[in-house]
Amino acid sequence: MKIWVNSKEVETAAVSLASLVEELSLPTQGIAVAVENRMVPRTQWEACALSEGMRVVVVKAACGG
């Protein structure tokens, strides 16, 4: 199915947010992930089901000032 990751359309076999993070080889720490503009805590990544056209945003932590 196709979903959006940040502004890019991505073809994925992942059915959960946890498997998407793995599929994209994202680090599991130091990022925050939102689905449909809502942050999903890491403890809920496994339970967060993805479906066609969903919008996922990955935010990398930053600390510069």
Add this chain to the structure above:
Amino acid sequence: MPPGGRYARQEALAEIGVGGQEKLRRARVLVVGAGGLGSPVALYLAGAGVGRLTLVDDDVVSLSNLHRQVLYAENEVGRAKVEAARSRLLSLNSEVEVEACGVRLTADNAVALVQAHDVVVDACDNYATRYVVGDACAAWGKPYVYGAIEGFRGQVAVLCAAPRFRTYRDLFPDEAALRAMRPFKGVAGMTAAVVGGVQAHEVMKLVCGYGETLAGRLWTIDLRTMESYVLDI
């Protein structure tokens, strides 16, 4: 309101007006970090007439600061940042009080500093201090305007504030992992300008009480593509 008064152009805004200006005059704002973000934050808040600003930073001005830390000039290299900043801010607006606090914010002094102010702005440059500031603001329910930059990317959130009270740990729970990271130090000056400007304006919204703040929401921007999101935390 005198037509050419110092604050005439912002008092002319219905969202601010004379009432909002008085709220700004009475506001006490703590700015943690007087670097890339702290520079625009402090300059715009002093310009806007925030009555009391406290700057906390234990660093001195260096040449590699000047492309983004617009508070400082070449002849101030080597000078304590908070002292140079205080001079600059008072020359911009002699009506405001600026306290220069040339120390590092730690778990020992954070609570006293946070308690003595109405709003806290996080403009620091490391994860350790962010967790200390975030925890103190969460414990005392003090509105915490978070901002961070790296390269061309920036993010701002209003934490520990109604109507959607979220903490820094809600956003980034991995303290140990983040503190162990070696952050990339490259940054465009304009990233600091954009993000610091947004932080200063969130302070103005919180103090004057207009619009919708980023309470419980994270705003992100990538200046390379102008891709931007507002995400519920």
